[in-house]
Amino acid sequence: MPLHCRRYGENDRLFKICATRIYFMIISFQKLAKEEERLAGGKGRILSKLFRMGYRVPDGFIILPEAFVDDELTMEACAQVWAQLVRLRRESKEKTFVVRSSVLCEDTAMASFASEFESVLDVDTDEEIRQAIHFVRRSRHSASVRTFNQEQALPATEHELAVVVQCLIRAEYSGVLFTVDPVTGDQMRMTGNFIQGLGEDQVSGRATPQTFTLARPKGTYSGPVELEKPVRALYRNACELEKDLGSAQEIKWACAGGRLYILQARPITTLSGYKADTAEWNDSLTGNFLWLGTSMVENAPHVLTPFSCSLRKGLVYNGVDFCDSSSLGVDGYPMLGIISGRGYINLSILVSASRPFFGGDTRKTLQQASAWWGGTPQDVEVPLVPISTWAWWTKVLPSLSRFVIKMAHLRKKIPQFVGQNLNWCAVMTERIHQIENPAELAALWREEIAPYSNNAFFLANAGVTGLPNRLESVLGEMVGKEDANALLSNLSGLSSPLGSLGPLTDLDKVARGEMSREEYMKTYGHRGMNENEYAWPRPLEDPNWIEQQLEEFTKTPLDIDVLFTRQQAAYTETWERFCERYPRKVKQMRLRLKKAALAAQQWEMVRSEAARSAAVIRTFARRAGALTTAGENVFYLTVDEVLAVLEGDDLVLQSLPMRKETYDGYRALPPYPTIIAGRFDPHQWAADPLRRSDIFNASVPDRATAADTNEPISGFTGAFGIVEGSVRCVDCLENNGHFQVGEILVTTSTNIGWTLLFPRAAAIVTDVGTPQSHAAIAARELGIPAVVGCGNATMRLKTGDRVRVNGGQGLVEILEAARKSKPRKNSKRKGIRERPVMVNE
Structure with a gap:
């Protein structure tokens, strides 16, 4: 028998699924198949799922939308409804029923049509049930639904809905429980309310509910005494529902004959992300x-x-x-x-x-x-x-x-990944460019690109090492905070140059003719300021990028080797003091420093290769855009939507x-x-x-608070040293044109894309960062004082402010504001020179 033809918009494909199951337009909770879940609507789908999972849900059945023509049941559908009613009357003690709506887009994390569609309670005869089904089905045309659509910015089209028929529970108590406070989002407290009798009296406003709370993690109850006994079962069910459904839930429940029944469960819409x-x-x-x-x-x-x-x-x-x-x-x-x-x-x-x-x-x-x-x-x-x-x-x-x-386990695989990743990326990039069939590209993503890229991400995280942190803590207790920082400022010298400094040191080699432009681009063409954004064009895509970098590099009148020599001298001096103080621990500490250096080097290498594999994902996305009508707008789609478009479902492009x-x-x-x-x-x-x-x-x-407070700005020790100089606030890397040699760089955060600016800076100050962030690592290796993770440095400092940066103590002292002519009261130094002053190292 053919389906009754009419358009269902985005659900067309779903209705075709049931073409081979036309004799099952009415389906019991127990027998709802996975491919029919969307046709059952939000309420029907969840009730069926919970029933099959073993929760005490009143038995019932779902009338799918295909059972209706002009909101009337077809003759075949009527026969199936009566058959289901006979079953329920035979298997259940309850002989009366409730008829409820189940909208196809209802009870998701985004939309709940609570009270917008009609429900009919306490019907028992076949004729009453038939009229209730028709009444509920017709409620989709109501003015209140149209108003709700406008308020929620939903499509103005009528909503397709299924109808649920359930056994009616004669409740002694009924209510609602939120597993998370829907107002504050407090996870440690469930909140709820209840009334005596049926819950519809609460929804309609005919009864005033009583409230209660359940404190987690033990479910400690606070509320009216009459609910103390059933609330224990309610708390257990609520915790299980959260776990099984994967999110905080709004649960409708009822108690009858000493038993708890679950009447509905749906995500709390106010907690949708x-x-x-x-x-x-x-x-x-x-x-x-x-x-x-x-x-x-x-x-x-x-x-x-x-x-x-x-x-x-x-x-x-x-x-x-x-x-x-x-x-x-x-x-x-x-x-x-x-x-x-x-x-x-x-x-x-x-x-x-x-x-x-x-x-x-x-x-x-x-x-x-x-x-x-x-x-x-x-x-x-x-x-x-x-x-x-x-x-x-x-x-x-x-x-x-x-x-x-x-x-x-992953950490052991890092050397193999680092050695093979360059070749894999080259081969995969070529394969992506050669694909002409969209479905073939989607298959390549699922079978090869996605698994490899996920593995690269976790390898990069496995490479994160705590050795420098732990060693700095040990050294801090032995020689003090500043000397500990100094001893960890030579990791490149103890192993090989860290990846964070590579774009700088190797660009210096290119400028000297010691490295080719091609080799440099092969090594660093995938790195930059926004490498974790797949829409960001990589340097290797721009043939003029290397020349622009060399031009910028010539603006730095400092010999990079001078910076390293100065830093190495400070490290050597500190190490000699350590040797004099702890002669018996010299060998052990040298080994620990070497181990920390090797771990840091491995982390930098795997981060670089993970960034290279991310460039392959960008290539995939751009190819997907080229093979479909998405074009460069492909990055406004999620990865699942890109795959759907590649496989022919382009509705999301709207x-x-x-x-x-x-x-x-x-x-x-x-x-x-x-x-x-x-x-x-x-x-x-x-x-x-x-x-x-x-x-x-x-x-x-x-x-x-006012930005001109005299309190010093505090943060983490990034790199030791004390410098006085003029502030230059740079909000993003693209806006660094006015940054002059010898100024103190103040910004939100830095990454490898900022490395080329560091030799110009007298000191580095960031809002965001830790002792293991890019700003701290690069500054230590270059011997530039740095304070990181200040939180509010860009809020309190302005370009032109005169400050003293104490990297060893993690402090920035404001000496003179840019718009003031005299030093601040907390500045005891006078006659500050107009260029940065290295007070001590």
């Missing part, structure tokens, strides 16, 4: 978390395109999703997030999982990891996620152990103008704060003239 039409990612909306952008900002200083965001959200290795907290044995939370186009690490997850190692002390956990994550102010509270003692021992600790073992507008809007904003606590709206933050550039705290709004 993604809008598909505009490709807006904002994981700060998914809960109350503390987000840190330190290392992420250095790797990707600009707003990421949807294509790049989607790859950061899909990092899976050996079946484990490392963007999700499941990799740490904690389910349902984002670990690597995107906040309006910029990458952040969820510090709440990492701290919650690590606290037991430090006796449950949150602040000590942060302090131990500050070299990697950066510091957080004492007054910033870290929202935690619920992890019980049992869950930590049985899930978190084993997951962490497996992670450490995986990283150690969203490209909206996505480009969203992306351009983000690009126009200033860099976001490094630390974000709670829900963050970048446009609202940017519109505040007194916004803070270092921290955003949604629960305790803190406005920026």
